[in-house]
Amino acid sequence: MAIIRAEALSKTYRVADKQPGLAGTLRHFVQRRHRDVAAVKGVSFTIEAGEMVGFLGPNGAGKTTTLKMLSGLIHPSGGMAEVAGHLPQRRQADFLRQITLVMGQKQQLIWDLPPLDSLRVNAAVYGLDDATARRRIAELADMLELGEELTRPVRKLSLGQRMKAELLAALLHQPAVLFLDEPTLGLDINAQARVRAFLADYNRRHGATVLLTSHYLADITALCPRVLLIHEGGLFHDGSLRELSSRLAPCRLVRLELEEPRPAADFVRYGEVEACDGRDVRLLVERERLTEVVARLLATLEVRDLEVSDPPIEELIGRLFRQGAVT
Amino acid sequence: MRAWRQEDAPRRRRSLGRLVWSLGRQLHHGGRVARALFSSQYALMLEYRAETALWALSGILPFIMLGIWSQLAVPPAGLGPGQGADAGGIGLDQVQLSRYFLCAFVARQFSVAWVVYAFEEDALQGRLSPYLLQPLQPLWRYVAAHLAEQVTRLPFVVLIAAVFFLLQPAALWIPTPGRLVATVLAIWLAFTINFLLQSCIAILCFWSERASALERLLFIPYLFLSGLVAPLEVFPPALRAAAHWTPFPYMVAFPAQLLAGEAVPIAASFAAMVGWISLLLPITLLLWRAGVRRYSAMGA
Numbered sequence: 003m004a005i006i007r008a009e010a011l012s013k014t015y016r017v018a019d020k021q022p023g024l025a026g027t028l029r030h031f032v033q034r035r036h037r038d039v040a041a042v043k044g045v046s047f048t049i050e051a052g053e054m055v056g057f058l059g060p061n062g063a064g065k066t067t068t069l070k071m072l073s074g075l076i077h078p079s080g081g082m083a084e085v086a087g088h089l090p091q092r093r094q095a096d097f098l099r100q101i102t103l104v105m106g107q108k109q110q111l112i113w114d115l116p117p118l119d120s121l122r123v124n125a126a127v128y129g130l131d132d133a134t135a136r137r138r139i140a141e142l143a144d145m146l147e148l149g150e151e152l153t154r155p156v157r158k159l160s161l162g163q164r165m166k167a168e169l170l171a172a173l174l175h176q177p178a179v180l181f182l183d184e185p186t187l188g189l190d191i192n193a194q195a196r197v198r199a200f201l202a203d204y205n206r207r208h209g210a211t212v213l214l215t216s217h218y219l220a221d222i223t224a225l226c227p228r229v230l231l232i233h234e235g236g237l238f239h240d241g242s243l244r245e246l247s248s249r250l251a252p253c254r255l256v257r258l259e260l261e262e263p264r265p266a267a268d269f270v271r272y273g274e275v276e277a278c279d280g281r282d283v284r285l286l287v288e289r290e291r292l293t294e295v296v297a298r299l300l301a302t303l304e305v306r307d308l309e310v311s312d313p314p315i316e317e318l319i320g321r322l323f324r325q326g327a328v329t
Numbered sequence: 330m331r332a333w334r335q336e337d338a339p340r341r342r343r344s345l346g347r348l349v350w351s352l353g354r355q356l357h358h359g360g361r362v363a364r365a366l367f368s369s370q371y372a373l374m375l376e377y378r379a380e381t382a383l384w385a386l387s388g389i390l391p392f393i394m395l396g397i398w399s400q401l402a403v404p405p406a407g408l409g410p411g412q413g414a415d416a417g418g419i420g421l422d423q424v425q426l427s428r429y430f431l432c433a434f435v436a437r438q439f440s441v442a443w444v445v446y447a448f449e450e451d452a453l454q455g456r457l458s459p460y461l462l463q464p465l466q467p468l469w470r471y472v473a474a475h476l477a478e479q480v481t482r483l484p485f486v487v488l489i490a491a492v493f494f495l496l497q498p499a500a501l502w503i504p505t506p507g508r509l510v511a512t513v514l515a516i517w518l519a520f521t522i523n524f525l526l527q528s529c530i531a532i533l534c535f536w537s538e539r540a541s542a543l544e545r546l547l548f549i550p551y552l553f554l555s556g557l558v559a560p561l562e563v564f565p566p567a568l569r570a571a572a573h574w575t576p577f578p579y580m581v582a583f584p585a586q587l588l589a590g591e592a593v594p595i596a597a598s599f600a601a602m603v604g605w606i607s608l609l610l611p612i613t614l615l616l617w618r619a620g621v622r623r624y625s626a627m628g629a
Contacts, residue, residue, distance in 0.1 A: 070458075075458055075462060075624070076624060077622055093461070102462070103458070105455075108458065110459035112373060115373055119369045119372055123362075123365045126362045126365035127464065127465045129361075
């Protein structure tokens with residue numbers, strides 16, 4: 003059953019339009035100009051309970067705005083969102099008890115107090131009795147490998163420890179739906195891996211639905227069988243990363259290690275030569291011709307090693323974003 | 330009819346029982362939230378105790394005004410400045426004047442509100458977003474912060490009052506228990522009015538990112554009409570009458586006069602305070618509802 007439903011969801015912001023310089027400042031003071039910026043343009047999708055879905059897109063694509071609408075933080079300008087059977091923007095208590103929104107660069111923990119003080123407040127706000135709160139804190143702290151950090155002032159914690167404490171605070175009420183906006187931003191590789199492992203574990207244990215945005219594709223590939231790619235406010239792709247890869251690049255990458263060096267010109271007839279460094283060659287070959295090309299390469303050349311893979315997805319998405327338009 | 334009533338009675342008893350149980354549960358929940366919020370905010374205020382002490386010290390305006398009014402007093406022949414029986418011709422002798430300004434200081438200390446500044450900072454820094462996504466009206470967090478700050482201020486206020494009495498032993502008095510209880514209630518209502526007034530302005534953050542600038546518009550009438558810089562008795566009668574149509578005299582002058590033991594219309598003043606709260610509370614809630622719709626999670 004769909005736990006998240008977005009139908010033609012859109013959001014338009016009204017922003018001040020001011021030219022630089024003194025003249026622009028004076029003009030703006032006398033006559034303010036505004037323009038409408040469409041951050042999200044009619045996005046539709048559904049997410050089933052228990053799914054982990056990655057939300058991809060460049061800066062300003064509308065990912066965070068969509069998460070804010072789904073969590074009820076902002077009202078949509080058009081369309082409809084339904085989460086856990088509620089209209090998010092009404093922010094009814096029953097709805098708020100079922101969701102959480104974690105924003106990597108924002109915090110809810112009280113800066114000058116240990117996380118446990120904020121956790122006590124959260125436990126009371128969500129109506130958890132002392133025993134339940136203690137049990138959940140212990141369980142989540144164990145999963146997140148947090149110990150004495152919970153009694154140290156937040157300002158004294160490292161970024162990774164702080165993020166883990168933020169996650170603990172956000173999940174104490176055991177929400178069924180998690181909206182995570184860049185939960186690993188700024189963390190080192192080890193901390194990122196620990197947060198990823200925790201999220202996968204949490205999803206397994208509690209069957210929670212997760213909608214996750216991240217600039218680190220490793221987060222998405224490790225956690226999300228399904229991705230939504232949002233581009234310039236619209237939904238460009240809804241499916242697996244592999245499907246996205248095929249769609250963005252109908253080619254596969256063939257790496258060759260040869261016994262003898264060969265010039266690049268020898269490989270042009272097989273596909274696009276990405277690199278040719280004597281004995282090491284990288285070719286982009288159309289998927290339909292792959293079997294035939296590999297057979298011919300093996301038949302005509304002395305090949306020491308051959309490897310076929312998808313081109314790195316980061317590269318493909320990066321190329322898409324740089325192009326500025328989707329075809 | 331009688332048979333229907335008899336059959337219906339157990340059901341009504343059950344539904345009444347459910348209502349009482351639900352009310353009790355909500356009260357218990359509210360009590361737990363209040364305790365947790367207060368204790369965390371009190372812990373936070375203790376971290377900032379030096380700042381709180383400085384804030385308490387910075388509220389000594391009434392003592393400065395006492396010095397000015399004492400000097401302005403026209404003394405009878407043979408007496409020095411400030412020794413007059415009727416300081417400034419306002420119907421208060423020097424001792425009463427001292428007591429009034431000490432009480433004004435106390436009333437101000439425990440009714441001061443700064444929600445507009447805290448709320449504006451939270452809105453601009455994006456800290457409001459997580460508050461909005463929890464099943465608790467965010468303004469309660471600020472109420473708890475104010476109450477915790479008042480408790481933290483208490484020892485500093487007592488200390489300042491003790492120093493005052495050391496310097497002016499003639500002004501020492503012990504209020505009656507009745508007046509003391511009434512004063513605590515009056516100061517609490519004054520704080521509520523102040524908090525609601527500031528909340529209305531704070532909520533304008535949803536429309537204008539710098540709503541605290543508007544608070545300055547309130548500060549000037551508050552300063553003069555609340556009785557902080559001068560007892561309302563020194564104002565021309567027309568201005569004094571007009572001041573009583575505003576909430577300001579009830580925010581300092583009334584609690585101060587009550588504590589100082591002066592003759593004041595107690596019932597009418599309490600009624601006016603309740604009236605102002607009854608007016609400001611729905612305005613605050615309506616503004617909140619409209620503002621949240623506009624909220625675009627600035628900086629979030």
